[in-house]
Amino acid sequence: MIVLVQVLFTISILSFALVAAAADLNRTHATNPVWVPHARFHVVWQVATHIGAGLLALVVLWAPVASLPARFAIAGAIAGVVLVGFFVTAATMPLYGxxxxxxxxxxxxxxxxxxxxxxxxxxxxxxxxxVGFLLLAGALALTL
Incomplete structure (x- = not known):
């Protein structure tokens, strides 16, 4: 069951550290000639930050650096900050167009x-x- 929880957390982390990064580092975003250069700078910065946060979360999750509950809590918190940040950004779109x-x-x-x-x-x-994988992993982690 522990490995299942780790895998579910990993899938959640990879959603922003790998899949979203791949979607943003191409002609639709980072090298999109229609975007202003400063917007491209920010998207690459965001991707680099998400990859770094994802790597940190994966190390905490899989390396025996602390107790298992602490590792789950820290990795989950890192993933939660990034994933919830997306929904906060989406909810506040009217404020910045x-x-x-x-x-x-x-x-x-x-x-x-x-x-x-x-x-x-x-x-x-x-x-x-x-978020779904993160919540499922967190719920299962609480049963351990």
């Missing part, structure tokens, strides 16, 4: 569900999944 997607970037995902077309932002899906 932000949008979840860029017209020359990743398009929303369109699915046919029970005969109805549904549209989902890919960022929201990724980070909601990360």
């Amino acid at each position: 932000g949008e979840l997607a860029d017209s020359n970037g990743y398009r929303p995902l369109t699915l046919d569900i029970a005969g109805r077309t549904r549209t989902f932002d890919q960022n929201v899906l990724l980070f909601a999944g990360g």
